[in-house]
Amino acid sequence: MSGYERVYATLAAMYGLPTWRPGLPPMDELVSTILSQNTNDRNRDLAFERLQTRFGRDNWEEVRDAASEQVIEAIRPAGLAPQKGPRIQNALRQISQHRGQLSLDFLAGMPLEEAREWLTALPGVGPKTAAIVLLFALGQPAFPVDTHVHRVTGRLGWVPRTFSAEKAQVALEAAVPPDHFYALHINLIRHGRAVCLARRPRCGECALRPDCRYGLADGGRVDP
């Protein structure tokens, strides 16, 4: 069993094995993920709900064509609203221009790398946002690297800790078995929140320690 598989199995034993189910439609996932940048899930969901209440459920045409101040006001709970509002509206405009409608369902029929390129060509959409849409909304084998996944995989020794999140995403997608992406992404986040904390990882009580470069090297006794 490889190190990836052992960690996958250990995390599944601790947190359960999440299995992919269709979540939000790809358009909703894209907007929700842009809202999630630099904030927590609660504020993201609040802003998303306010947007839907203000402009109508899945009525992305209304959001696209609204005065920017109205969108900024609706999404204020997500923070950075003056940046995120125009980012969302610009992405919606570009999708309309290229596709003639506001839907990303067509991405499901595209090869993965083509779909990723299409998404990252949208204004304000980076590799992580694209990977979230691909993985969660479309069930494609992409591996988004958020702050928890970045930290935990760096400590495990799966990627050099000097790697940026973007570089880590490329390296992890090449190394981790693709059928582990969904469950690993979710369980690494759970582990990052519960045990492998940013400031004081609880290595002494961590079941991943036998497979963790950082945990084996210093047991968390020094500042990571």
Ligand code: SF4
């Ligand atoms: S052993 Fe320590 S550094 Fe490694 S995953 Fe566990 S808590 Fe994180």
